[in-house]
Amino acid sequence: MKVIYRGSLVLAIAGAVSLAGIGLQTLANAASPAPASADTPTTLRLTPSQYRQSISDVFDSSIKINGRFEPEQRDQGLLAVGARTENFTDSGFESYYHIARGIAAQVVDTRHRATLIGCTPKSAASRDDQCAASFFKRVVPALYRQALNEAEIARSVETAGKAADQLHDFYSGVRLALTEMLVSPKFLLRYRNMEAAADRPGQERINAYDKASQLSYFLWNSTPDAELMRAARDGELNTQKGLEQQVDRLMQSPRVADGVRGLFADMFSFSDFESVSKDPAFFPRYTLLIKEQAQEQTLRTVVDHVVNKHGDYRDIFTTPNTFLTMDLAALYGVPVVDRTENGQPQRWVTYKYEDGNVRSGILSQASFTTLWSPSARTSATSRGKALREHILCQRVPPPPGNVEFKFVDDTGNPEFKTTRARLEAHRSEAMCAGCHKLTDPMGLSLENFNSGGEYRSTENGVVIDASGELNGKPYQGPQGLAKAVHDDPAATSCVAQRAFAFATGYVPPKDDRWRQIEQTFSQSHYDVMALLRAIALSDLAYSRLGV
């Protein structure tokens, strides 16, 4: 992709921080659009969660990231794919700049400087190139995810030194140089540079450092650690044995849970929670905290099932095992005992529903039922569409521009008291019927969960009919839907595609290498960890994609 920074603002900011002539070359260079050619590497903009995790790993988890990130684009169902085509707008770049300033200021503040700078300057009031160099030698490769580049280090040291001279403050110099690094495309973008494969004439492979980055963001959702960078530097990642060693090391680390969380948060479209709100008059239990906890519940459920237990992926739709807080339990109408002391945050408690409970499986959790509902009513269509698109990787056409919502929105119409009745009336219009056949039968089986995620047995005094149908097979209620999705081959195929796309930014080509990955997944009884390992070890993930 072309890296596009809108020039005027970038240059203005560069000027503002350059302090009378200190060159912020990276910013200025970045302001010029990169040339587009066949050799232009694929770039993927760091997602907010990747950015946060990277900063935490390079510096410290106590570094706060304050600010709003440039909005993300979802493509082929994933932000990870949309990241390939994202640019930087003026306002977006300004946001990154302010976030960077905040981070740099914390790194050099009196609380952190001793541990994060790692050395004490001879004088805090002037430049100390030796101390600055030791800091940048550690930080530059970690942030840029590339081999140690002496010229890069020297430039950062010089930037810090000039600023320190003018401001009479060593730490201000480091702060400004670090700010510059944090708005560099080398940090904000991940690259997939292809190069000739020395051991396979005529073939190409991904650059070893970029391979390390791809692996690390795939499995840990963060920047590569020192050992992975060493393996890249020593060429080990270019050998199957070396790659296996690193993949197994990464997967045996508890941090693989971060990668799995990143994958499923993206797959389930949790970034859309930013725009979810519920009318507190109708749904007083749906608080801002519940919004966060709903996502966390599902991610904990998934991680426990696929990482800790190596369970069959399909069972996440039916599992009775989950995690709850006091507030979520109240939303779901079940007791959860939290003996945390007064004033302390609520804690997460394991919870198991009895057999056949309608709350079993992730589809009945608030992360699904509330995300795909408007603020004051349910939408069987939205829920059904989300199931098709996010869980089964099937495309549902958008509604026509002149669609008429008069029946659907009229929740007080005494003639159509239930969502089912309103949708039946809506579908009576021929132009609507086709698509709604795809979505509504699935969505209607979740009608027992209102827009706020609470259970209900009636709507406007009428008992809810939660029957549904998938692939021509009728079923009853949320449990029936969970079983139908569990048994649908599209569900496992979908998660495999999403995992590959999360790793690479590309939907997998349907070739033999992909079929091999799918077969490995199937033979593992749909163990997601086996799937991730197969993708991480496959040549396909490191080949030129999208051609």
Next chain:
Amino acid sequence: MMTQRSPRETKMPRTLRLAAATAGAFLPIVFGASAASAETRGYVVSWFAVATNNPDTPVNCPQQAASTNKVDAYADGNQDRRRRDTALLDGKPVPAANYPDLVTKDPGMETVVGKYAYGFDLGGSETNKFIDPETHEKVDNQLWRAIGCVPTFQYTPPALPYSETAPWGAMIDTSPAYTIQVTGNDLSKDGPVTVTLDRTLRHLERDAAGGVRSGVTYVLDPSPRSHNVLTGEIKNGVLSIKPAFIYLVGNMPFYPQIDLQNAHMRIHSEQGGKLVGYWGGYADWHAWVYTFTARPGAGADNIGIYWALKKMADVDPDPKTGENRKISVTWRLEALPAFFATNADGKIVATASDEGLGGKILTTPATQKTASADGVKK
């Protein structure tokens, strides 16, 4: 919503469900082995304040209504402000608000002359009786007579008296909650029940509208200090108790304690299973005054309130001075369904239910809204 059971849950009869939930060690302590089939519903107190009743100020407080200067009318009248606000401690002047009993001059704050107040017949003097606007019975509530002309108490339910909202709001975000458990063989019918009052270990949880969240599970404080077991009855959907002593530890700035002698209770269920009703009895008037005056925002009327309560106290004469030490009070409360668990083993001992006590969902009588100028329902 929370309290609507899933199909799976509703297949089990309520009594069995709750018997299962309450089969721990807790119930045998309270009821003995015969309570094995009992069900227990839990509620957390979500609002608690002096029971006010002010449908028409001129009827209750005619001086205030006639005055253009309401502060003077209820607080002072003829004295100059400097003298009123001064007290002497060991010969030195100190803020009167902090030492109200050192101010020897009664500022003569106006007190309620209207006929109607919420409460219970505690057996007090006939000359002090109010008429309860709901039950139309004669009741004792000298606290209301004393403070009912203070503007920050001049509210009628369901409006919340201003004086109590800030301290209550501060308390529920920080302090353990009060709990009510109602246990009976079949709470969907009238009959004898046991009412158990306790505290939780954690503070209440708020909902999205800033109110109290229902359906939350709280762990009960195992300390016996605030553990009260009362004998009660549900009749026509209204829960009452046999007169008893109630003691609950509290926290400032709300109440440091609820200490109620000859306690009475009248509570019914409303939509969503919420309990609404009244507690009444005799409380130490000094404790009430000091609680009130210590709250942030309490001020100019403290001395008047002190003297009004001192005069209105209606029972428990001091053997030495002959002055009454307790005053009849009534608090209005609301409570929301909640689950309760024991601290020792985490067993669920009470469940949240949106069903009405005695099988009845009632509404607060419309008396307050339609009261005429003299407080009589039309």
